[in-house]
Amino acid sequence: MADRSTEQEVEQALAEDRLAEAARLLRSLTPREVVGLIERTTWRRGAVVFRLLGKDRAMEVFERLGSTMQGELLRGLQDEDVARLFAKLEPDDRVRLLDEVPAAVAKRLLATLDADELATTHLMLGYPSRSVGRQMSLAHVTTRPDSTVAETLERVRERARDAATVYTVFVTDHERGLLGVLTLRSLFESDPAREVGELMQPAESAPVDADAEETARMCEALQEPIPIVDSEQRLIGIFTIDDAHRVLQDAEAEDIARAGAREPLRRPYLSTxxxxxxxxxxxxxxxxxxxxxxxxxxxxxxxxxxxxxxxxxxxxxxxxxxxxxxxxxxxxxxxxxxxxxxxxxxxxxxxxxxxxxxxxxxxxxxxxxxxxxxxxxxxxxxxxxxxxxxxxxxxxxxxxxxxxxxxxxxxxxxxxxxxxxxxxxxxxxxxxxxxxxxxxxxxxx
Known part of the structure; x- marks a missing residue:
């Protein structure tokens, strides 16, 4: 991990337009330190820092930024960079970002998506702004009640890279109706030939239009992901523990600000x-x-x-x-x-x-x-x-x-x-x- 002097050297190099040296110094910083550097400066200079990063590293840094900072950073990037970053975001992160940018910018961002991603994003945008539907993840692992443990574990392996969590598997019928839930631990401990319908447990679910903060409290109490269902109890997405922590942190920051008779800044102090x-x-x-x-x-x-x-x-x-x-x-x-x-x-x-x-x-x-x-x-x-x-x-x-x-x-x-x-x-x-x-x-x- 680089020390504070390295970050100061980067800031000095940027101030003096020594970009080659700044790019070299940035390579010695961790993604978290780069995020801190961007959060302490203006959006224009933050965009310069971002352009000096490699593509993969830039994406990692972008995902660590808050949605407000992401929206401001996009103002200083070229259209092709914006399109690439926006397309790689998860649908829930994409929706939070769209809430932070002006309507004209949001329209331009949506135009960069392919048909499938556009449909998914429009689906989530259709839910109320403070509902859990805006915060949920659509990437989850499901199985059928008549599937065997071995078949389900193979499905977990196939979805491991994309799913928001693999530690909880949801059991659904052929119409996506939620039937129950399994833990990865229970699958590993069971006979591979056994059907998962015999192992599943009842699932605590939340409706898609439920308040996000209330669902986060529920998730925190249960310490497990919450399946999100529609009015017909069909599984739509999941609300993970990480999602719950983020929502509760935002709510706490908002309450502290308003208890102090001010509105929350929603961005780092030095970049405001x-x-x-x-x-x-x-x-x-x-x-x-x-x-x-x-x-x-x-x-x-x-x-x-x-x-x-x-x-x-x-x-x-x-x-x-x-x-x-x-x-x-x-x-x-x-x-x-x-x-x-x-x-x-x-x-x-x-x-x-x-x-x-x-x-x-x-x-x-x-x-x-x-x-x-x-x-x-x-x-x-x-x-x-x-x-x-x-x-x-x-x-x-x-x-x-x-x-x-x-x-x-x-x-x-x-x-x-x-x-x-x-x-x-x-x-x-x-x-x-x-x-x-x-x-x-x-x-x-």
């Missing part, structure tokens, strides 16, 4: 333009800024209360920050539980009661500390106000934070998108209302 990074953040900043106006309105309503006791203003950041953090913690916990199918929208009653108790316990602990500190500095009445407010805001924030992801899922909205701005706005505004209401009652102002 400044304009795109700013665009991925500015929408949420506007949403949060507009929602902050509600907080301003609450402060304006209680302006006279603040004028009577300026010390109240000192605790506003503490209370709103604690409320927001408590709500976000609850939302993150419930979003994760929804993602791994530990909860359903119908569990909202249980979640509300549970988070109310969790929030009350947190509020009691934080409120006790707030009561002690505020009492020492500002007197006992102020301590009662801070302690009581923390108890209330933590209870309410945890309850609302726990409910939001479930409500979002019920109305078919991404919980990570829905929860963050709502919780921020609600906790800030509600926390201030509670704070000033308690203060007026206790301090008689």
């Amino acid at each position: 333009s400044i304009l795109y990074i700013a665009r991925s953040r500015v929408v949420w900043l506007f949403v949060l800024a507009i929602s902050a106006l509600l907080t301003v309105q609450v402060l304006e309503i209680f302006e006279s209360t603040l004028e009577q006791l300026v010390a109240l203003a000192l605790f506003i950041p503490l209370l709103t920050g604690t409320a927001g953090n408590t709500g976000s913690q609850a939302a993150t916990t419930i979003t994760r539980a929804l993602a791994v199918a530990e909860l359903r929208p119908g569990d909202i009653g249980k979640v509300l009661f549970r988070e109310l108790r969790v929030g009350a316990l947190l509020g009691l602990l934080l409120g006790s500390a707030g009561f002690a500190l505020a009492s020492l500095v500002y007197g006992l009445p102020m301590g009662v106000v801070i302690g009581t407010t923390l108890l209330f805001v933590c209870s309410i924030a945890a309850t609302v934070g726990g409910a939001m992801p479930l409500i979002a899922r019920a109305i078919r909205v991404d919980p990570a998108v829905f929860s963050t701005p709502f919780i921020t706005t609600f906790c800030d505004a509600t926390g201030l209302v509670i704070y000033f209401t308690v203060a007026k009652a206790v301090l008689q102002i």
